[in-house]
Amino acid sequence: MDLIRHLECFVAVAEESHFGRAAERLGMAQPPLSQRIQRLERELGVRLFERTSRQVTITKAGTLLLDEARTLLDRSESLLATARRIRDGESGLLRAALPPDLSGDTVAAILAAFRERHAGVELELHELTTAQQLDLFGARGLDVGLIHHPCEVAGLELGPVLRREVGVLISRDAPAAALDEVPLGSLDGYELILFPRAGAPALHDQVLTTCARHGFSPVAVRHGQGASFVRGLILSSRAVAFGPRDAWDAREAREADRGVVWRPLAAAPLTWQYSVAWPAGRSDAAVGAFTEAATRALLDTAGAAPEAPSRPLHLRPAAEFWL
Structure with a gap:
């Protein structure tokens, strides 16, 4: 039978x-x-x-x-x-991806931990946005990746969901920079520098929706991700950006970054949520080793914490606010 x-x-x-x-x-x-x-x-x-x-x-x-x-x-x-x-001769290769917002220390920790757990597999690592990863999963061009939530996860299996606290990057001379915690509403009148919407549309819209709910309606939304580019916009115009503290601390220690500071947001209204994802049915030892390595590196080097299991990951029927 x-x-x-x-x-x-x-x-x-x-x-x-x-x-x-x-x-x-x-x-x-x-x-x-x-x-x-x-x-x-x-x-x-x-x-x-x-x-x-x-x-x-x-x-x-x-x-x-x-x-x-x-x-x-x-x-x-x-x-x-x-x-x-x-x-097909691919038994020793794992095609993996990480999002652009991870620090060099976190990427290095993931690579080191993966080699320790699964030294016999070649890791082909790419820097890709969540949207790019989802496209490649659908085309069978990617084995595993670290994605931002919320996004469409149909047909995927997920590792543990982790969150990173997001604060505001602001000019050291701005009044809000003197606060221990910055209410989102106090940023009204500023421009917002945000990652391009194409990279993670649902997260992009969620950020703007959260800002609107808390009284922050940006004068304009500029798109950018590179640290130097974002810093230049903050210093040369009335603009702010959002980001995790750990990613900024290393840059702030350099003399060139003294003009921009990171401050926590009051009541922590914004967080970045991540998890390792892979196509359903693809969970072999190499995927498991990458999942463990990425999860541990985020916890140890990126200030991440386990997300409450009751928080939903599914997409809402439509974005409430986007620009």
């Missing part, structure tokens, strides 16, 4: 609650599907479904076995994916 194929039939009928729809989903006729379910029931020694002329209902035994069946199917897909990579 082809166990995997029979389990695919079982899961399809369980999810569709209808033999006809399950057969259409599997691309097969209904009689062979019914025969496969009957044979699986004989092999397992339990009844999986109660059938009537009008409906199909999964039994208690079927319900207890359904998660196991899904797990076996996921593992079989992972095995086949590994076999394909071996066949």
